[in-house]
Amino acid sequence: MQRRDFMAMSGAAAMALVAMPARASTGQISVVATTGMIADTAARIGGDLVKIRGLMGPGVDPHGYRQTRTDIVAITKADLVLWHGLYLEAQMEDFFHKLGKRGNVVAVAEGLPRDKLLSHPDYDDKFDPHVWMVPTLWADVIPVIRDALSATLPDHAETFAANAESFRTEVLAMGDYAAAATATIPTESRVLVTAHDAFSYFGAAYGFEVMGIQGISTESEAGLNRIGTLVNTLVERRIGAVFVESSVSDRNIRALIEGAAAQGHTVSIGGELFSDAMGTPGTYEGSYLGMIDHNVTTITRALGGEAPAQGVSGKLSAGL
Template identity: 70%
Template sequence: MILKKHGLTTILAAMLLALSAGWATAQDRLTVVATTGMIADAAREVGGDLVEVRALMGPGVDPHAYRQTRSDIVALANADLVLWHGLYLEAQMEDFLRELARNGNVVAVAESLPRSLLIGHEDYDDKFDPHVWMNPDLWSRVVLEVRDALIAARPDSEAALRANSESHLADLELLAQYATGVLSSVPAESRVLLSAHDAFNYFGLAYGFEVLGIQGISTESEAGLQRISDLVDTLVERKIGAVFVETSVSDRNIRALIEGAAARGHEVVIGGELFSDAMGEDGSYEGTYLGMIDHNATVIARALGGDAPERGMSGLLTPRSTE
């Protein structure tokens, strides 16, 4: 019995040591709060085991209209590092985030992009289209900003953070190559991407597509009856056969377009559901940046007459969240 007692004591002691080591590891991690899923994904890819990341906006959430909750405020105030997009994407949170930056480690990761690479905002003369993640090459620059923010917060881990970022940037380069390949297979006359709002302008610029949105760059802008009528004319006259819905925007206006075209004897189908302002479900392939853009490129190419594998490039990459 004594031996058993001592054996149990030894086991308990070992368990306590393991638990305390785990607590220490968790406490050593940098707590990062990101506004969007795309930024959170970049922080996880670059930070790896060194970070604990929370995204405020989950799948299907519209960042243009999002307002911080009480729990968000607590998380933001307690974070070691806050990463937000900028470029007026988080329009309803911007004043709060800029105020928070006065006393905390808060970085707008897209604000430093060269203005020569940005597209003007149709609703605001002094602002730019914030949807830069639609071009993987442009998003790579944002990943570098995330890396630098993490290094500034954890300079002792610079080597690991740089190594992680290089690995992720290599994946982004493969993603850009894949997207270029499948989208170039779409016939030139079919390269028209019509969706709920103007989230795909950087995509169109990168891959040679004409982009039409029912609403403007911000989902806060309203789509008038004249705009819908004009787009119906475009669908009919140019014989466009597919339009796209978005996961974070109501499909009401898209369905109005389809009905309007049908009333004039022209059939239009929904080519697929695209990820525009938010990624897919947590834990899914589409819940990563790589999966999000892979999905979009594959769905668009296949719907508009291009040649793309049904599963996209998912067999070539293994994002961490799907391991």
């Protein structure tokens, strides 16, 4: 679908579209969420009481996403808008801040304790937004979404609370699997090379050295010097696997593999990881739990650890 850049609209025309206040009722409410991770979490907490629209589907990069005219229409009709924050939706941040002054808008990750966040190397006073990579961190986002739904539909707060607690239990159990599975990877193999720096929280939580070709934002450019340095690292340390990402071009990863091959070292693609977007809607990998199960299982098996071929749930769509 061709995108129309909302930011090209005049200020008056743009804000006229968002002047409508949020609407609360005792019936089903409409919720717009930016990322799939937020949308899935809101759906698990809201159940049949919410109708969720996710703006960014599989393979969509949130770092460079700009809201379309269709998005604006959906947002103005929504009872609640959920976005991530922490500069993830960088091109939309000003829009959401303005929208928050007029409507029911919540940045779900902005309230996380700062001592749990990793600093952003490219921007002062900002943080790495990829907190969903670690289930124990994402578990702290669940109450924020629960409270936003409860404030919008207060008559069903008890239902939202029960659903949130049930989902939180599942998320923490997935975190236990992540810790146990990755612990089986040999020490010398605990190096995670990916297309961009989306896995720093994952690395910090589970003991990996993480190397991204691009920075935290995919909007940053990967220079020849960076690729050359990583090629030399792959060769010198005999690293045998690198990972592509579903929402990032594999061009730079291919350059790494070719560069290592030119120096006589074979590097293979360990698999495709879900970084900034989940899998296809309706599949297990298209859920938050399935996304994490896939990533943990793929990384563990590719780097010499032990994990079930179809994940801890047995639901992964293909054996890895």
